[in-house]
Amino acid sequence: MIKHLKIVDSDPMLHDYQNVILKRLQKTSLKEKELTKSNLSTFANGHHYYRLHRNIDHWIIREWAPNATKMYLIGEFSNWKENENFQFEKIDNGNFELKLPINSLKQADLYKLLLHWPGGQGERIPVWCTRVVQDPNTLIYSAQVWQNEKPFEWKSDTKRVKYTSPLIYEAHIGMATEKEGVGSYKEFRELVLPRIYKAGYNTIQLMAIQEHPYYGSFGYHVSSLFAASSRFGTPEELKQLIDAAHALGIMVIMDIVHSHAVKNELEGIGKFDGSPYQFFHADKRREHVAWDSLCYDYGKNEVLHLLLSNIKYWLEEYHFDGYRFDGVTSMLYYDHGLSRDFTSYEMYFDGGQDEDAICYLSLANKLIHEYHPNAISVAEEMSGYPGLAAPLTDGGLDFDFRLAMGIPDYWIKLIKETPDENWNVGNIFYELSNKRAEEKTISYAESHDQALVGDQTLIFRLIEKAMYDSMDKSSQNLLVDRGIALHKLIRLLTLSCSGNGYLNFMGNEFGHPEWIDFPRAGNNWSYQHARRQWSLVDNPKLRFEHLNEFDRDMIALQNKEEFINEAYIHCAQADQNNQVLAVLRKDLLFVFNLNPNESFTFYGIPTKAGKYQLILNSDDSTYGGFDRVDSKLLYYSKPEAPMSKNHRLYLYLPSRTALVFKYIPSKSIF
Structure with missing residues (x-):
């Protein structure tokens, strides 16, 4: 066991908490030994055992449902009713298994599970299914048979690279086109990927990939962990997109949501086998107090098996190059970090931390680097948890990068509360460059969070309503001149002081004027603000072109000089x-x-x-x-x-x- 921690060397204030850090490391080590016989990658193969598989002469499907008494496969093939020919056999450890002749199912068949449990029954989407579709008329979700006979042919694996300083283009497939509707994987590959390549970004972060029933959740209320959202297209089309990005030398990471799950029971896994505690906490910790969602019980080995297998699945099946982990702060603390101001180190070690979640995150990162050494992991974490992005052997949680979430908040506060003539340049430098010595960070002036409805993009804060009538190059407007100048300075300041990485949300490179608002009852289900208006930057008469050219040359400067690689x-x-x-x-x-x-x-x-x-x-x-x-x-x-x-x-x-x-x-x- 490690007795000396490097993170304590870099931060002597951690000395009083060294024993706590050591115990957390020991817990991770013991849990790994408990779970594995060889390595984490072998353990994280649940997706090869569970879900629907097509073999040479039969189909086989397995699910874990310890509270269930009976389970049936239902679909068009059974008139959506339970049928003895499609009844699962209950085997060991709460597992159910069903084998069917090869002619029982065909490509694109819809299906569900019908489970019986003490005191009730219900239809469910399989936990491990990899394809879920929604009926456009009834809006009901079903699993779908999707097993192509020929495996996808990856053409660009030899071109996959790893960047020590990722320049991340944060993107959402559905809102990436200009049309007032949902964009597709194919449209993104054909229309948006060339723009990203030309802009010089070397990494794409794809949001909302895991299936989610409510489009307006931005993908953060996940229902099916292993299913790529079908509202954007087919699995093959997502693979084509990733393969095309690799051909251009661009990494693709996924925004993965293991911090919570959707509460829906018919679409999600909240009460899959009739019990509330199969994957989630059964007590008051079950529901997230701020997100209207469910909280995983990371202390259960079955939950670790599910989530770690999910980590491996996307790396293995879709060739993603890593992850941006959503909601890490929420995972780390029993109170989700909501009642803490993190003004003292005691708040990281006072017993209010979810040691099981810390163990899971450590194992997840170890698995990522073990299975795919060139993959990266980025933590969305705002509490400043010490060692988050430090190696396990140094006493950390082994993330490669931490998002510097305080920087966009700082810019917003400065713009809102301080006149330009009072901006303190020394304070600006401190806020932009301050980070823990052992960590690498991803800096950004704004992400999708700063553009959500009710908030404003950086350019809109600077120019306001003049965006709508004074952005043509022939106009003369002092407010626009100020906004254009400061937009460039803020972004270059952020990049020049960044700690090894930089992020931009799609469209913000040219000062996209609109906020993000997904279709909902409150806006009459409009897509007007759930899209990107590329025609603005393509119009040579508008000043959006100026901002785009500056961003392109700013990013090109880093690609050529690699200045943020130097600590x-x-x-x-x-x-x-x-x-x-x-x-x-x-x-x-x-x-x-x-x-x-x-x-x-x-x-x-x-x-x-x-x-x-x-x-x-x-x-x-x-x-x-x-x-x-x-x-x-x-x-x-x-x-x-x-x-x-x-x-x-x-x-x-x-x-x-x-x-x-x-x-x-x-x-x-x-």
């Missing part, structure tokens, strides 16, 4: 009086003049001696700027005083402008 972020200058911030990253110097009124001539920035070339200028007219800086000039540092070893780079800094310079060794010039 060290140096603040070269934080001049609060003039609102000038300079950040040194690798051999790049980022200079931001956030002053809304003042431009500065011959402004000196401390640098190492040498030559510098301007490689990105937010004031370039290509990006909607005013061309106040000559981008072709080569800049030379000068000593602060005669014979001084301290040098400065003297610059012209227009107001609300960001300039990026690259240090050029002398041999590269002459």
Whole structure:
């Protein structure tokens, strides 16, 4: 057993809690030994045992339902009634099994299970089924036979890569098209994937893949863990999308929801075998107090088997390159983190933590890296749990990255509460670069969360209603000019100070003006705000094109220079009086003049001696700027005083402008 923890070395404040951390590690180790005979990957093969399988001469289906007394397969083949020919045999450990002749079922047949339990019975969707469809007329969900005779042919496996600094394009298949309706996997592959590739993002994060009965839940009320949502198309079409992304050198990770599940009993697994506690807590912990959903009981080995098999399934069957884990904070604490302000370390170790959930997350990450070493895992976690993104051997939970969730909240608060002329550049740098030493983080200015109905996108906060009548290039509007300038600065500030990764929600790269609102009774079931208006950025007369060009070149800068791969972020200058911030990253110097009124001539920035070339200028007219800086000039540092070893780079800094310079060794010039 590990007796010395590296996370304690990097954070001495954890010393008093080292024994708690060690006990959590020991619990994970003991649980792994209890579950496995060889390795986690072998244990996580439930999807090969359960669900419907087609063999050479028969079908076989198995389900675990310990509270059930009888189980039937029902469908068109049985007139949707229980039939002795389709009755399961109850075998061992609460498992049921049914074998059928090969001609009993055919591709695309609809089916369900009919379960009997003490005091009742009910129709259910199989827990382990991999295809669920909804009848467009009755709106009833059924499982569907989907077993192609020929396995999918993956063409781009050899092109799969791993990025140490993922540039994530967060996307939702259904709302990715401009039409007022639900987009498909095929449309995403043909229409949106080329845009992502051109934009330079190297990772796609797909939301709402696991089947969910209510479209407006954004995919976070999952009903069928193993089924790719059929509202977007077929399993093969999702695989074609992922294969096409791999061909372009793009990773694809999935937004996976293991933090809770939908309460629906007919579509979901809330009372699959008639009991409330099969997969979920039976007591007051059963229902999530804020999400109207059910909470998994991670202390049950059967639940671990289900969820770990689900982890392996998507990696194995669909060739995903990892996961973004939703709702990790909710999993970590008995109170889901809702009654804690996390102002002291005691709140991470005071006994209010769900040790079973911590164990599960540790095992899930170990499984991911064991099965697919190039896969990545990202935690959506806001409490600041120490060691979350540190290796297990160091005392952590083994996530590769943590989402820096405080950054978008910081930008919103700053924009809402502080006039531009009072923005504190030193505080901005601290908020954007502050992270735990042992962790890698994914920074972002806004994600889907900041655009949901009732909230506003970053660009809308900056420009407001002028978005609708003053975004054409021929218009003159000071509010729009301000918004365009700050949108670029905020995004470049966030990227330049990021801790190894960056995220953007689709459309935000060009300042998509609309909020996200899925069809619901409150909006008369409209799709108007559940889509992306690509025609705005494609229109050369509109200024959305300017923002898009800046984002593309900003991302290209990282792809070429790989500056966020370097852990060290140096603040070269934080001049609060003039609102000038300079950040040194690798051999790049980022200079931001956030002053809304003042431009500065011959402004000196401390640098190492040498030559510098301007490689990105937010004031370039290509990006909607005013061309106040000559981008072709080569800049030379000068000593602060005669014979001084301290040098400065003297610059012209227009107001609300960001300039990026690259240090050029002398041999590269002459």
